[in-house]
Amino acid sequence: MPELSHVDSQGKAKMVDVSSKNDTLRHAKAQGYVFLNETAFNAVRDNKIKKGDVLSVAKIAGIQAAKKTNELIPLCHNIFISHIDLSFELIENENAIVINSEVSSEAKTGVEMEAMTAVAVASLTVYDMCKALDRSIKISDIVLTYKTGGKSGTYVRK
Amino acid sequence: MPELSHVDSQGKAKMVDVSSKNDTLRHAKAQGYVFLNETAFNAVRDNKIKKGDVLSVAKIAGIQAAKKTNELIPLCHNIFISHIDLSFELIENENAIVINSEVSSEAKTGVEMEAMTAVAVASLTVYDMCKALDRSIKISDIVLTYKTGGKSGTYVRK
Amino acid sequence: MPELSHVDSQGKAKMVDVSSKNDTLRHAKAQGYVFLNETAFNAVRDNKIKKGDVLSVAKIAGIQAAKKTNELIPLCHNIFISHIDLSFELIENENAIVINSEVSSEAKTGVEMEAMTAVAVASLTVYDMCKALDRSIKISDIVLTYKTGGKSGTYVRK
Amino acid sequence: MPELSHVDSQGKAKMVDVSSKNDTLRHAKAQGYVFLNETAFNAVRDNKIKKGDVLSVAKIAGIQAAKKTNELIPLCHNIFISHIDLSFELIENENAIVINSEVSSEAKTGVEMEAMTAVAVASLTVYDMCKALDRSIKISDIVLTYKTGGKSGTYVRK
Amino acid sequence: MPELSHVDSQGKAKMVDVSSKNDTLRHAKAQGYVFLNETAFNAVRDNKIKKGDVLSVAKIAGIQAAKKTNELIPLCHNIFISHIDLSFELIENENAIVINSEVSSEAKTGVEMEAMTAVAVASLTVYDMCKALDRSIKISDIVLTYKTGGKSGTYVRK
Amino acid sequence: MPELSHVDSQGKAKMVDVSSKNDTLRHAKAQGYVFLNETAFNAVRDNKIKKGDVLSVAKIAGIQAAKKTNELIPLCHNIFISHIDLSFELIENENAIVINSEVSSEAKTGVEMEAMTAVAVASLTVYDMCKALDRSIKISDIVLTYKTGGKSGTYVRK
Numbered sequence: 001m002p003e004l005s006h007v008d009s010q011g012k013a014k015m016v017d018v019s020s021k022n023d024t025l026r027h028a029k030a031q032g033y034v035f036l037n038e039t040a041f042n043a044v045r046d047n048k049i050k051k052g053d054v055l056s057v058a059k060i061a062g063i064q065a066a067k068k069t070n071e072l073i074p075l076c077h078n079i080f081i082s083h084i085d086l087s088f089e090l091i092e093n094e095n096a097i098v099i100n101s102e103v104s105s106e107a108k109t110g111v112e113m114e115a116m117t118a119v120a121v122a123s124l125t126v127y128d129m130c131k132a133l134d135r136s137i138k139i140s141d142i143v144l145t146y147k148t149g150g151k152s153g154t155y156v157r158k
Numbered sequence: 159m160p161e162l163s164h165v166d167s168q169g170k171a172k173m174v175d176v177s178s179k180n181d182t183l184r185h186a187k188a189q190g191y192v193f194l195n196e197t198a199f200n201a202v203r204d205n206k207i208k209k210g211d212v213l214s215v216a217k218i219a220g221i222q223a224a225k226k227t228n229e230l231i232p233l234c235h236n237i238f239i240s241h242i243d244l245s246f247e248l249i250e251n252e253n254a255i256v257i258n259s260e261v262s263s264e265a266k267t268g269v270e271m272e273a274m275t276a277v278a279v280a281s282l283t284v285y286d287m288c289k290a291l292d293r294s295i296k297i298s299d300i301v302l303t304y305k306t307g308g309k310s311g312t313y314v315r316k
Numbered sequence: 317m318p319e320l321s322h323v324d325s326q327g328k329a330k331m332v333d334v335s336s337k338n339d340t341l342r343h344a345k346a347q348g349y350v351f352l353n354e355t356a357f358n359a360v361r362d363n364k365i366k367k368g369d370v371l372s373v374a375k376i377a378g379i380q381a382a383k384k385t386n387e388l389i390p391l392c393h394n395i396f397i398s399h400i401d402l403s404f405e406l407i408e409n410e411n412a413i414v415i416n417s418e419v420s421s422e423a424k425t426g427v428e429m430e431a432m433t434a435v436a437v438a439s440l441t442v443y444d445m446c447k448a449l450d451r452s453i454k455i456s457d458i459v460l461t462y463k464t465g466g467k468s469g470t471y472v473r474k
Numbered sequence: 475m476p477e478l479s480h481v482d483s484q485g486k487a488k489m490v491d492v493s494s495k496n497d498t499l500r501h502a503k504a505q506g507y508v509f510l511n512e513t514a515f516n517a518v519r520d521n522k523i524k525k526g527d528v529l530s531v532a533k534i535a536g537i538q539a540a541k542k543t544n545e546l547i548p549l550c551h552n553i554f555i556s557h558i559d560l561s562f563e564l565i566e567n568e569n570a571i572v573i574n575s576e577v578s579s580e581a582k583t584g585v586e587m588e589a590m591t592a593v594a595v596a597s598l599t600v601y602d603m604c605k606a607l608d609r610s611i612k613i614s615d616i617v618l619t620y621k622t623g624g625k626s627g628t629y630v631r632k
Numbered sequence: 633m634p635e636l637s638h639v640d641s642q643g644k645a646k647m648v649d650v651s652s653k654n655d656t657l658r659h660a661k662a663q664g665y666v667f668l669n670e671t672a673f674n675a676v677r678d679n680k681i682k683k684g685d686v687l688s689v690a691k692i693a694g695i696q697a698a699k700k701t702n703e704l705i706p707l708c709h710n711i712f713i714s715h716i717d718l719s720f721e722l723i724e725n726e727n728a729i730v731i732n733s734e735v736s737s738e739a740k741t742g743v744e745m746e747a748m749t750a751v752a753v754a755s756l757t758v759y760d761m762c763k764a765l766d767r768s769i770k771i772s773d774i775v776l777t778y779k780t781g782g783k784s785g786t787y788v789r790k
Numbered sequence: 791m792p793e794l795s796h797v798d799s800q801g802k803a804k805m806v807d808v809s810s811k812n813d814t815l816r817h818a819k820a821q822g823y824v825f826l827n828e829t830a831f832n833a834v835r836d837n838k839i840k841k842g843d844v845l846s847v848a849k850i851a852g853i854q855a856a857k858k859t860n861e862l863i864p865l866c867h868n869i870f871i872s873h874i875d876l877s878f879e880l881i882e883n884e885n886a887i888v889i890n891s892e893v894s895s896e897a898k899t900g901v902e903m904e905a906m907t908a909v910a911v912a913s914l915t916v917y918d919m920c921k922a923l924d925r926s927i928k929i930s931d932i933v934l935t936y937k938t939g940g941k942s943g944t945y946v947r948k
Contacts, residue, residue, distance in 0.1 A: 002197045004205060004212065005290035013211045013287070013530065015537055017557035019499065019578040025809065032297075039160045047162060053171045054162065056688050056803065060864045061232050063805055064696075067860055067868050070541055072226070072279050073286045074219050074534045078541050078554060080868060082898060083807035104809045106898075108556060108580075112293070113286050120278045120297070121230050128231045128271050129171070132163035135270070135302055135313045139190075139278070142297040144289075155293045171688065173695055175715035177657065177736045183335065214329065214530050218390045221331055222538075225386055225394050228699055232692045236699050236712060238394060240424060241333035262335045264424075266714060266738075318513045320521060320528065321606035329527045329603075341651065348613075355476045363478060369487045370478065372645065372846050376706045377548050379647055380854075383702055383710050384546070388595050389602045390535050396710060398740060399649035420651045422740075428609070429602050436594045436613070437546050444547045444587050445487070448479035451586070451618055451629045455506075455594070458613040460605075471609045487846065489853055491873035493815065493894045544857055548850045552857050552870060582872060582896075634829045636837060636844065637922035645843045645919075664929075671792045679794060685803045686794065693864050704858070704911050705918045706851050744925070745918050752910045752929070753862050760863045760903050761803070764795035767902070767934055767945045771822075771910070774929040776921075787925045 006075050015075045021108040026149035030115035032142035034097045034126045040134035041095035044126070048090065054129045055088045058099070062086040062122030066103055066114040073117070079107040081114060086122055099123060100145075110150050116142060164233050173233045179266040184307035188273035190300035192255045192284045198292035199253035202284070206248065213246045216257070216283040220244040223279030224261055224272040231275070237265040239272060244280055257281060258303075268308050274300060322391050331391045337424040342465035346431035348458035350413045350442045356450035357411035360442070364406065371404045374415070374441040378402040381437030382419055382430040389433070395423040397430060402438055415439060416461075426466050432458060480549050489549045495582040500623030504589035506616035508571045508600045514608035515569035518600070522564065529562045532573070532599040536560040539595030540577055540588040547591070553581040555588060560596055573597060574619075584624050590616060638707050647707045653740040658781035662747035664774035666729045666758045672766035673727035676758070680722065687720045690731070690757040694718040697753030698735055698746040705749070711739040713746060718754055731755060732777075742782050748774060796865050805865045811898040816939030820905035822932035824887045824916045830924035831885035834916070838880070845878045848889070848915040852876040855911030856893055856904040863907070869897040871904060876912055889913060890935075900940050906932060 008014045036044065044054050063084045070078040083104040088097055101118040103111040123139040130137060148154040166172045194202065202212050221242045228236040241262040246255055259276040261269040281297040288295060306312040324330045352360065360370050379400045386394040399420040404413055417434040419427040439455040446453060464470040482488045510518065518528050537558045544552040557578040562571055575592040577585040597613040604611060622628040640646045668676065676686050695716045702710040715736040720729055733750040735743040755771040762769060780786040798804045826834065834844050853874045860868040873894040878887055891908040893901040913929040920927060938944040 002201060002291050004201050004287060006215075006287040007205055007211055011205050011211055013215045013534065015558050017559075017578065019556040019580065021556075043160060043162050047165055047169050053165055053169055053688060056685060057164075057171045057232055057692055060689055060692050060803065061230065064861070064864055065230055068230070071538070072219065072223055072230075073283050074215055074538055075283075076286060077556065080554065080870065080897075082809040082811075082867065084805050085807075104807065106809065107554075112289060113282065116282055116285060116297075120282055123300075124271065124274055124278055125231050125233075127274060128234060129162060129164040131270060131302075132310075133160050135305070136315060137301070139274075139300040140298045142281075143295070144293055147293070152290075157294060171691065173716050175717075175736065177714040177738065179714075211530060214527060215534060217329065218531060218534050222387070222390055229696070232696055235714065238396065238423075238712065240335040240337075240393065242331050243333075262333065264335065265712075318517060318607050320517050320603060322531075322603040323521055323527055327521055327527055329531045359476060359478045359481075363481055363485050369481055369485055369846060372843060373480075373487045373548055373850060375645065376847055376850050377546065380703070380706055381546055388535065388539055388542070388546075389599050390531055392602060396712065396739075398651040398653075398709065400647050401649075420649065422651065428605060429598065432598055432601060432613075436598055439616075440587065440590055440594055441547050441549075443590060444550060445478060445480040447586060447618075448626075449476050451621070452631060453617070455590075455616040456614045458597075459611070460609055463609070468606075473610060487849065489874050491875075491894065493872040493896065495872075545854070548854055551872065554870065581870075634833060634923050636833050636919060638847075638919040639837055639843055643837050643843055645847045675792060675794050679797055679801050685797055685801055689796075689803045689864055693862065697862055700862070704851065704855055704862075705915050706847055708918060744921060745914065748914055748917060748929075752914055755932075756903065756906055756910055757863050759906060760866060761794060761796040763902060763934075764942075765792050767937070768947060769933070771906075771932040772930045774913075775927070776925055779925070784922075789926060 018108040023106050024149050026105050026110045028111045028115040029102045029146040030119045031145050032099050032119040033140045034123050035138040036095050037134040040130040058122040058125040059086045061125040062118040065121030066118040069114045069117045077109050081105050176266040181264050182307050184263050184268045186269045186273040187260045187304040188277045189303050190257050190277040191298045192281050193296040194253050195292040198288040212287045216280040217244045219283040220276040220280030224276040227272045227275045235267050239263050270305050334424040339422050340465050342421050342426045344427045344431040345418045345462040346435045347461050348415050348435040349456045350439050351454040352411050353450040356446040370445045374438040375402045377441040378434040378438030382434040385430045385433045393425050397421050428463050492582040497580050498623050500579050500584045502585045502589040503576045503620040504593045505619050506573050506593040507614045508597050509612040510569050511608040514604040528603045532596040533560045535599040536592040536596030540592040543588045543591045551583050555579050586621050650740040655738050656781050658737050658742045660743045660747040661734045661778040662751045663777050664731050664751040665772045666755050667770045668727050669766040672762040686761045690754040691718045693757040694750040694754030698750040701746045701749045708745050709741050713737050808898040813896050814939050816895050816900045818901045818905040819892045819936040820909045821935050822889050822909040823930045824913050825928040826885050827924040830920040844919045848912040849876045851915040852908040852912030856908040859904045859907045867899050871895050
């Protein structure tokens, strides 16, 4: 029967022991959407055309959050991260922003949570900077799109 | 023409100056969904029936993240938070977990971001603890459902 | 029947809601002991006589830890702290160091945990700096000795 | 004459230079006691029988604190930690909780402080959640019980 | 004879007790210079003309550092900050960047350290982003230019 | 044409990808000055002769800040640091304190920022502890004096 990796035989939370694992190169990619109303979307788009500051701040927030993943997610390991990147795409006809992240590390454990956390916190930052124009902004569809390295191998989201 | 509150007249990021605002009582509520496959959903449900640890850990993570909001979201103010609560509901026929948060403060600025951050990080924690069973978990529909207090008054999501 | 304040009616952890409390002046004092072997005790004593650095570092660590209490203790509130002090006394015939802390705040909730955390982390810092001389150091008898302010009034340890 | 490893020849604090050390596998175990009055002890025990939340929260707090050790203890190195575990045992006739921690790492320096810090912060968390029932709770006998790895070899507390 | 406010009568560090002070409105301004070689200065200037990212990132870093001041400076109090702003000016004929900060709070203690820390960390961020072009960058003349509020009144740097 | 390493082809901030770099031994040294008025300088000097606490606290603050560099500087990598040291020299005829730092690591990226951050935060700490005696204190000439290791080799400031 399938079991939760972070829960012991008595149902209590536990950290996974990675002591006997080797350092291998790991990559992970995640994606998420921020849906805005037209006013807020246009404000982000026009700001981007000029100086790009909403998305610049969101990018910095995502990078810094990825480095803090092990502080935020209780059972995550602290690891050295060799690269974090985020990119943003505006989808005009949906008033949406697509956020993609990519994280790399040479470590005993993967960087899926770092990639997911980067997208989530970048999304929250967009929300924060636009909330005066639209309190109904929706953060959606945060998923892992790819990961490689480690015992469980490569995963590609269909 | 509507403008971003966190961007100055030259398009650059700025923090909102709340120096002249009064401390008033503020509440905010947020909500989000975590969609799992059947195996992972059943594991969370069965663990909940026994000891509830996945959701206990997610709750603690959400509370702690709410207290860290100003560290995560660059232009957020650091404020005293008088209450943070999270609750979880399992939706059997959708293999989904609904996460609701509620945050209170007596402050010069609102607690919307704290409520949103609590939901986002609780969701990420569920992902982390279940990812070995299901890498395709989706975090979705994170929205503000309610806020009151401050100059902009009460907001209720339709 | 007496109940845990940080656990709800279903046995789950919760933060205490202090929204309706008033800001009042609060003080708390805590105490703890570090027992060393003679070699380590003498090294601390002689270092103190010269420059006092082991205890200086422990004092700084205790002050900084008190400010981090809400990050360390999951259900603690973040509060403004108006004063933190630690003092150290050497007890020659027991090879022991007594650590006393005192914390003040004008807040909706007390500073007991801040005082206790200051003593605990100062003790750990002494351990760290002396462990090469004595791995058997014991940290003991960390207690709250006094607190005042708030609805529960004054407490003095007998 | 024996000397403090974290103090230089002039009596000033210093960080130990581990640049020339090799990464080796390291383990450390620590232990501590929390003594409660009967009311508080019974509340923890009954909560444990139901859902275990006091000890669940204390466990999470201990794990997270171990990851923050280098932030709390000024002269500690920041290291990658491959495993952190805490367990709790209730001693009925003493109204006591025994907390045991175990930490592993492959690093240039040991994990004694991480193990000690995990026990101390888990103890403080128990105190926090029970203090409304008993302000006289005592945290005692925090000691290193075992460590292995590194130049100084294995230590087992008698 | 003049005495250090953060040192007690025995020469040991201490935190200033602000328990009996009132919350008053406080402002502080600080300033600093970053001197670059021509290549690095031109790269910042041209980047600024296009998108402004070096200075955008430095601004965000300065704002976030101001919020962390009490974590960085051991004897600083943690306070609520109502506003933080940084501005940057390029001085062509000196290949220099002038960084100005401004911080406000309604608190029992001033925000001088927050303003100084914002400038220092923004300067370090410029260094970081330009160091591949010029390792000889100099950060200089970080001073408090203005402060008001509190018992010591207004200070204006001559 | 020379380009900023932390800015992509569109002028946006980016983290440098160090995934393909090897761990090599790295050292960096930085230096800075704090200029005080005579009253404040004498207070530091006399405190140093007695117990040295101002400079002790500044040293601890510098060590802890170096460990936090990746939190403060947005595009810095988090790395294991094997050694951090700071030293202080008083220059009587200039009422100045010279602060020197030295940082070592075996990592994929250098420790220049850690050395610079240590000096900057130690300087701010001196400012904090002396500001009641002299609000005109100036922090100046923070520079990298030396670095070795990594692809760009050794740098020695002239």
